[in-house]
Amino acid sequence: MAAEMDYTAELVQGTDGSTDVRILRDGRAQHMGGRRGRENELRRVVEIPVEGALPVFLGAGLGAGLADLLDRTSGPVAVIDAEEPIGALTGVPGKWRDDPRIFWIAEDDPGVALSRLTRWQLRHGGLPFAPIRDPFYARLRPGLYRELADRLEMSLKFDFWNRARYPKFRSKVPRVMLLTSSYFLMGELEAACTRLGYATSLVQLPSQEVGSQEFVESILAEILSFRPDFVLTINHLGVDKEGILTALLARMELPLASWFVDNPHLILYVYENLASDWVTLFTWDVDNIESLKAQGFSRVHYLPLATDPHRFAHAPNTAPARDVSFVGNSMLYKVRAKLRHYDFPPVLLADLKELGRAFMLSGALSVARFLEEERPMYVEAFRALPDVDARLAFETLITWQATLLYRLERVRELLPFKPLLVGDPGWHEILPPGGWTYHRELNYYADLPKFYPATRINFNCTSQQMKGAVNQRVFDVPVCGGFLLTDHRRQMEALFEPGREIVCYQEPGEISGLVRHYLSHDGERARIVQAARSRILAEHTYDLRLKSLVRTMRSIYG
Incomplete structure (x- = not known):
C-alpha cells in the first residue's frame, strides 16, 4: 500500500x-545523504555478509550501497x-525494482512488510536477516524503518532455527503438537492423546497470523518450549x-x-510448497495413496477412520423407538448451491443427471478420470473451464x-418400512409424500450416540x-450398540468380516429383503452388533x- 506522504522532496546537485535529496516537512529541511551520502551508503554495506544471511535494505537511498552489494553477490x-x-x-526503484535478485517491498505497514519478508525468507532457506539501516529513513519514518x-x-542475533533443531522421539x-481447529475429529485426537498419556501442546493458528513475523516467533517459542516430536x-x-508453515x-x-479424512485432492490443490521430506500424509482411503504420491509426496500411509467408544458409549438396553432410519443429506441443496x-x-450441464448416474456406476475414482475414460466428448469443455477452482467445482x-x-x-427401497430420514x-x-417421516439434522455428539441404539436397523449409503x-x-453405529445395514465397499473386508460382523448389500434390489429379514430376527442383529x-x-x-500414526512417525523420524 502506498504511503501517505507528509513531506515534499526535491533533487539537489552539489x-x-x-546528487542528494532534500525533503521539507513542517517547515524544516533534511538532507538524505549530504555530501558524503554515497560514501556512507558504501560504508554501511561493507560488513554485511554475502553468504549465510539475507541482506535487507531499510531504504534504498541513492542506490550506491545496493549496487555495491549486488556486485559482490548474486542475491x-x-x-x-x-x-x-x-x-x-x-531513479533507484526504476533501475532495480524488476531485478530478479531483488525482493522489493513498498508497504508502509510494518506488519505487512514483515509478513512478506518472512515468506521471502522461508523461500530462501530460512536464513537470518541482515538489516542495513539508513539513519535518514529511520528519522523520516521511525514507525516503519x-x-x-x-x-x-533480533533475527540475526538469535538463531532460532538452529535452536529449534533437536533430536526427535x-x-x-511421544510429544505431539496438535494444530487445533473446529473440525470434529480433532476433539477425538485430543482425548486419545490424554488417555494414552502422550505429552501434548494445543496450538490454535488463526489464518490472519500465519506467515507474519509475529507468528514465526510465537510458533518458534512454543516449539522451543515444548520441543514436540x-x-x-x-x-x-x-x-x-x-x-x-510447512x-x-x-x-x-x-x-x-x-x-x-476427506478427499485430499479437493483440499490440497489450493496449497503451495506441498511436498517435503518433513511432511507425512495419512489417508482414510487407500485408493488415494498412489495419486498423492504422484503429486510428489513420498510418504503416504493408509489410516482408516475409527470411532471413540467413550463418546459413542455402549447402550445395550436401549428400547427401540423405530424400525428403520437413515441419517444423511439428500445432496439436493448442495447440488443447487x-x-x-x-x-x-x-x-457440461445439458446431461447433468446422466453424468451423475454414469459416474455413480463407474469404477473411476475421480470425475476427471471418468470424463477422460468414459465421456471424452466433455473433456474439451471441462479443460476449458477458467481455472483449477472451476474444474474442481x-x-x-x-x-x-x-x-x-x-x-x-437406495432410500426408495426403504419406503415400505416407513423409515425415519434425518438430514436436510x-x-x-425428491421423495413422494407419505410412508416416511422426517427429522432435521441431529448433533453428532449430543444426539447420534443415543439415536443409533434406539433404531432396529440403521441404514447407510x-x-x-x-x-x-x-x-x-460403519464404526460409530455398532460401537454404541446399534445395528447397521450398509452398502458394500471394496475396502470393507480389511476392516470387518461381512455376514458375521457387518451386513452389506451389493445392489438396491437386495435392501428390502435384508431389512425384512433382520427386522424379524432380533437375535441375529444382537450377535452381529456384539461381534x-x-x-x-x-x-x-x-x-x-493414534498409536499407529505415532509408530509410523517414529519409524521415519526417530
Whole structure:
C-alpha cells in the first residue's frame, strides 16, 4: 500500500557533481545523504555478509550501497522502501525494482512488510536477516524503518532455527503438537492423546497470523518450549495455503503429520510448497495413496477412520423407538448451491443427471478420470473451464449429483418400512409424500450416540466421493450398540468380516429383503452388533489409530 506522504522532496546537485535529496516537512529541511551520502551508503554495506544471511535494505537511498552489494553477490537481497517521491527523484526503484535478485517491498505497514519478508525468507532457506539501516529513513519514518530494523536484528542475533533443531522421539512418551481447529475429529485426537498419556501442546493458528513475523516467533517459542516430536493436523487444517508453515517446519526439521479424512485432492490443490521430506500424509482411503504420491509426496500411509467408544458409549438396553432410519443429506441443496455459484457452460450441464448416474456406476475414482475414460466428448469443455477452482467445482458437482442419485435409489427401497430420514429438507422434494417421516439434522455428539441404539436397523449409503472406503457410520453405529445395514465397499473386508460382523448389500434390489429379514430376527442383529463392537474395540478406535500414526512417525523420524 502506498504511503501517505507528509513531506515534499526535491533533487539537489552539489558543486562537485554529487546528487542528494532534500525533503521539507513542517517547515524544516533534511538532507538524505549530504555530501558524503554515497560514501556512507558504501560504508554501511561493507560488513554485511554475502553468504549465510539475507541482506535487507531499510531504504534504498541513492542506490550506491545496493549496487555495491549486488556486485559482490548474486542475491537474494530485499529492499523496503515506501518513499515514492524520493524514488521518483533518485531513479533507484526504476533501475532495480524488476531485478530478479531483488525482493522489493513498498508497504508502509510494518506488519505487512514483515509478513512478506518472512515468506521471502522461508523461500530462501530460512536464513537470518541482515538489516542495513539508513539513519535518514529511520528519522523520516521511525514507525516503519526503525521498528523493522529492530525486529530484523533480533533475527540475526538469535538463531532460532538452529535452536529449534533437536533430536526427535528420544523418549518412550511421544510429544505431539496438535494444530487445533473446529473440525470434529480433532476433539477425538485430543482425548486419545490424554488417555494414552502422550505429552501434548494445543496450538490454535488463526489464518490472519500465519506467515507474519509475529507468528514465526510465537510458533518458534512454543516449539522451543515444548520441543514436540512432530506436529499433527487433520485435513491440513491450520496449515496456511502459501506453504509458510510447512517451509518453517522443514527448516526446523520438525515433522508434520496430516491425516486426511476427506478427499485430499479437493483440499490440497489450493496449497503451495506441498511436498517435503518433513511432511507425512495419512489417508482414510487407500485408493488415494498412489495419486498423492504422484503429486510428489513420498510418504503416504493408509489410516482408516475409527470411532471413540467413550463418546459413542455402549447402550445395550436401549428400547427401540423405530424400525428403520437413515441419517444423511439428500445432496439436493448442495447440488443447487454449486450450480448457483458457478457459471458452467451449457454443454457440461445439458446431461447433468446422466453424468451423475454414469459416474455413480463407474469404477473411476475421480470425475476427471471418468470424463477422460468414459465421456471424452466433455473433456474439451471441462479443460476449458477458467481455472483449477472451476474444474474442481465441476468435479464436486458431479460427485454430489452422483451421491444424490445413489442415495435416492437406495432410500426408495426403504419406503415400505416407513423409515425415519434425518438430514436436510431436500428429501421432501425428491421423495413422494407419505410412508416416511422426517427429522432435521441431529448433533453428532449430543444426539447420534443415543439415536443409533434406539433404531432396529440403521441404514447407510456412502457418499460417492469415496468409491472404496467406508465412512464414519460403519464404526460409530455398532460401537454404541446399534445395528447397521450398509452398502458394500471394496475396502470393507480389511476392516470387518461381512455376514458375521457387518451386513452389506451389493445392489438396491437386495435392501428390502435384508431389512425384512433382520427386522424379524432380533437375535441375529444382537450377535452381529456384539461381534462388530468387539472388533471395533480391538482394532478400530481412535486410540489405536493414534498409536499407529505415532509408530509410523517414529519409524521415519526417530
